[in-house]
Amino acid sequence: MTRYRVEQLAHKYMNHDMIALHTELPDFPDGRIRLLYAVLGQQPAAASDKELLSLVTSLIQVGLDTHDMVDNRSAESGGGMPAMRSQQLKVLAGDYFSGRFYHLLSQAGHIDAIRRLSEAVSELNRIKMTLYLKTIRRELDPEQYVKYGTDLKSGLFLSFTGFMHGLYERVWPELIERFSRCEVLLQELRKADNPCPPGGNWVFWHIWQEGTEEERRQLTDRREDIGMIRHLLDKYEVKDKLAALLHQSAAQLQGLLGRLQSDKLTRELQPLIEPFLAAGGTRPAAALKELG
Structure with missing residues (x-):
């Protein structure tokens, strides 16, 4: 197969x-x-x-x-x-x-798998409701936004931790979490030109956190103003910062592959992380330092 x-x-x-x-x-x-x-x-x-x-x-x-x-x-x-x-x-x-x-x-x-996956779906629905409430209340910061997105992508897959043994039981949660985080960051990087979609995105929450009160108002009241949007994107260097976050997470994911006990498995998984490594590229250390 x-x-x-x-x-x-x-x-x-x-x-x-x-x-x-x-x-x-x-x-x-x-x-x-x-x-x-x-x-x-x-x-x-x-x-x-x-x-x-x-x-x-x-x-x-x-x-x-x-x-x-x-x-x-x-x-x-x-x-x-x-x-x-x-x-x-x-x-x-x-x-x-x-x-x-x-x-x-x-x-x-597979009754045990049904139970595990059903519990995971229930937890994902709870996370979605929490995210929705925090979104409408404007209570998110950019890292929380990425964390929720990561949880929603990894939740079903984490339910298989009980099927893992030995080293894999310890590595799997971190592996699927880091992979899902890279997926979220890559998606955010690809849509970084639009900081004002319904529910926001990383760019929106980053500017919402770092911007002035007037800029926050512009995000909600002037979302169709292309000139204003480009000004904020340039001012806060959002693409460089997103790429830096992706680069950091992809490097951590690469490190996890090095902990696996199967060279064959490592070679099989390497192509899956190449898009993250390529998109993250080499970014100035200052971008990561500014993000903390």
Whole structure:
């Protein structure tokens, strides 16, 4: 089996004409799934089930991410029936993807995996509610924002710590947390030109924390002012600081790979972190020092 096999299996459940015609789906969590699949392959008690466990985890993650794409404002703001249908299909598709995991695992008799993943989903919903409340109350700082994003990406995968043994039981939580953090920072770097999306992003919270009261007002009242946005991006050097954070996290992730006891596994995982290393690049030490 190749590393792409899990994604191929998942798309058998995800490819529906109705969904393709009327809505869109989130990106497949390729990196985290490949990471999980590779590490499970090193566990004697889980190696034979690594394909199934990776498949159901991908379906749950896609289901959760699909629900996160639901935006009732698009229908309320004049999108009409197409927009409403798209939102409804996101809800139904998310429920369907998430529900398939129970069916697949129960058929295979994996009751413990059902329990662990169900508990993880419950905890993720709690985190989302906390994040939502902090967002609307403007109680976040940029590091907290990254931490919440990291928790939401890593939560399902952390539930597999109980399947790990020896060194992997100790390394896995840090490995999936650091990998997820790199994913969050890379996403934030790619959307750094827009500091004012609904709910904010790292750039928004960084300027909100570091900026003046007038600049905070501009973030909320003049979000369409391209000139003002560019001024703030340049003033606070947000791209350099984000890249520096990514560089730091990617270097820590690289160090974790060095602790693994399998050269074969290390070689298999190295390509997964190359995009983080490349995007982080070599940044001035001053950018990291300023961020603390």
